[in-house]
Amino acid sequence: MLRTEEMLLNVGPQHPSTHGVLRIVVKIDGEVIREATPVIGYLHRGTEKLAEDLNYTQIIPYTDRMDYVSAMSNNYVLVHAVETMLKLEIPERAEYLRVITLELNRIASHLVWMGTYLLDIGALSPFLYAFQDREKILDLFNELCGARLTYNYMRVGGVKWDAPNGWLQKVEQFITMMEKRMKDYHQLITGNEIFIQRTRGVGVYSQEMAIQYALSGANLRVTGLQRDLRKEHPYSIYDRFQFDVPVGRHGDLYDKYLCRMNEVEESLKIVGQALASFPEKGRVLGKVPRVLRVPEGECYVSIESPRGELGCYLVSKGKDKPWRLKFRRPSFCNLQILPVLLRGENMANLVAILGGIDIVLGEVDC
Amino acid sequence: MFGLVKGLGLTLKNMVKPRVTYKYPHEPLEMPNRFRGIQYFIPELCIVCNQCVRICPTDCITLTGKKSDDPNVKGKVIDTYEINFEICILCDLCTEVCPTEAVVMTNHYELATYSRDDLYKDMEWLSQNNTLVRKENTLHPLPKKTGAKKA
Numbered sequence: 001m002l003r004t005e006e007m008l009l010n011v012g013p014q015h016p017s018t019h020g021v022l023r024i025v026v027k028i029d030g031e032v033i034r035e036a037t038p039v040i041g042y043l044h045r046g047t048e049k050l051a052e053d054l055n056y057t058q059i060i061p062y063t064d065r066m067d068y069v070s071a072m073s074n075n076y077v078l079v080h081a082v083e084t085m086l087k088l089e090i091p092e093r094a095e096y097l098r099v100i101t102l103e104l105n106r107i108a109s110h111l112v113w114m115g116t117y118l119l120d121i122g123a124l125s126p127f128l129y130a131f132q133d134r135e136k137i138l139d140l141f142n143e144l145c146g147a148r149l150t151y152n153y154m155r156v157g158g159v160k161w162d163a164p165n166g167w168l169q170k171v172e173q174f175i176t177m178m179e180k181r182m183k184d185y186h187q188l189i190t191g192n193e194i195f196i197q198r199t200r201g202v203g204v205y206s207q208e209m210a211i212q213y214a215l216s217g218a219n220l221r222v223t224g225l226q227r228d229l230r231k232e233h234p235y236s237i238y239d240r241f242q243f244d245v246p247v248g249r250h251g252d253l254y255d256k257y258l259c260r261m262n263e264v265e266e267s268l269k270i271v272g273q274a275l276a277s278f279p280e281k282g283r284v285l286g287k288v289p290r291v292l293r294v295p296e297g298e299c300y301v302s303i304e305s306p307r308g309e310l311g312c313y314l315v316s317k318g319k320d321k322p323w324r325l326k327f328r329r330p331s332f333c334n335l336q337i338l339p340v341l342l343r344g345e346n347m348a349n350l351v352a353i354l355g356g357i358d359i360v361l362g363e364v365d366c
Numbered sequence: 367m368f369g370l371v372k373g374l375g376l377t378l379k380n381m382v383k384p385r386v387t388y389k390y391p392h393e394p395l396e397m398p399n400r401f402r403g404i405q406y407f408i409p410e411l412c413i414v415c416n417q418c419v420r421i422c423p424t425d426c427i428t429l430t431g432k433k434s435d436d437p438n439v440k441g442k443v444i445d446t447y448e449i450n451f452e453i454c455i456l457c458d459l460c461t462e463v464c465p466t467e468a469v470v471m472t473n474h475y476e477l478a479t480y481s482r483d484d485l486y487k488d489m490e491w492l493s494q495n496n497t498l499v500r501k502e503n504t505l506h507p508l509p510k511k512t513g514a515k516k517a
Contacts, residue, residue, distance in 0.1 A: 058421065061423055061455055061457035129380075143400065146458065147456075150455070150457070152457050187372050187375070188372075190369075191373070193370060
């Protein structure tokens with residue numbers, strides 16, 4: 001009889017497949033994971049605490065650095081919270097620009113996920129295709145607001161820049177191109193037998209479990225629950241657009257892939273509709289007081305970020321700075337289920353399951 | 367097996383497509399006009415209002431003013447102006463609040479250096495950084511005449 005013993009293995013914090021600085025301490029028995037403990041905090045910068053010393057406009061660049069793969073949604077949730085407290089009216093054109101940028105950013109974010117996820121489980125070429133398309137979105141953003149990732153685009157009361165000449169046409173061209181590209185992706189990945197075998201039935205959890213762990217976004221919808229905050233309590237002007245909420249059935253990794261790819265298609269639909277009804281003229285920044293003093297009180301707003309429910313809880317004491325600011329980061333909440341999913345799994349599935357959750361460490365550690 | 371072959375079809379199709387990569391750094395990469403790069407500072411326009419210092423989220427700007435040598439000029443003129451690019455995040459807020467557009471963004475983005483001290487850029491350096499300056503600037507349209515004539 002061969003004597004075996006448990007071994008402690010340290011994955012990360014510097015590991016290419018953790019997409020940042022996540023450390024997982026795994027206790028393994030041969031190839032089987034007995035226990036996994038994620039260790040977080042390597043990228044903690046104390047954004048929430050820093051924000052207490054900054055005025056509302058100054059916080060916006062800090063939010064860029066939370067979920068740096070979809071900075072637009074972080075920008076938006078903060079200004080949305082402040083606007084809700086101030087009861088501001090947002091110009092129509094600004095709302096349209098916001099929706100277009102939010103959805104383009106969702107596409108970019110899902111492309112990054114798709115590319116790196118397949119890279120994690122061993123396919124190189126989808127990564128190159130995905131980044132090629134994402135680059136086009138980043139170029140559009142670069143032209144719009146002067147940066148590829150840290151946009152600092154939204155302002156309380158509107159957006160910073162109006163669309164430059166010809167930008168909307170470029171977005172339209174991108175949409176047409178991307179619709180064709182989606183077919184390519186399905187040709188390349190969706191039917192691939194190796195990919196299906198690798199992901200079908202792996203990392204499964206039930207709907208009850210997903211709800212108990214407060215999962216949101218594609219991680220929740222993959223279990224068949226149709227919950228999307230854009231539909232449930234529409235913010236901005238999302239109630240004007242027709243789109244579906246894709247759901248999965250099995251709650252496994254393959255369904256997560258399908259879910260996110262379908263979300264990209266829905267986002268393309270939304271951008272298409274927004275472009276069609278884009279107001280010809282108008283301001284992009286509403287009437288805002290020079291010094292933003294939010295009235296005393298508190299509020300919680302949440303939006304559907306590419307990763308799930310992104311919330312912002314704001315407590316104000318009537319000053320120009322928040323008294324307390326708290327972000328409900330979907331990556332952080334979704335990561336909580338990881339130890340449970342990993343227990344009893346094969347070591348080789350660690351990266352696949354972790355990648356499936358789609359975390360961004362800037363957001364986990366905040 | 368069919369899925370694999372189908373996927374390979376796409377790979378083959380891509381083999382004849384043109385290259386998408388850039389030759390940076392061998393060839394400079396051009397940025398769009400709105401790009402937020404290293405600031406250009408125009409000392410003559412500055413009215414020492416301190417707004418850029420106050421709005422900076424990372425406190426990377428330091429400036430001092432002095433009385434003008436010319437007795438006809440009211441108010442202060444700029445004496446020193448420094449930006450610490452170790453902590454500057456190029457967020458564009460300083461150029462947004464500047465009432466006279468004395469500080470504007472350029473399209474330069476190469477800041478890598480061997481020494482940390484090189485990243486402290488003083489007024490002289492910043493005022494010589496005058497190429498590829500961004501054309502459209504602030505959120506609010508400029509006041510008709512530059513300078514603070516209101517008082």
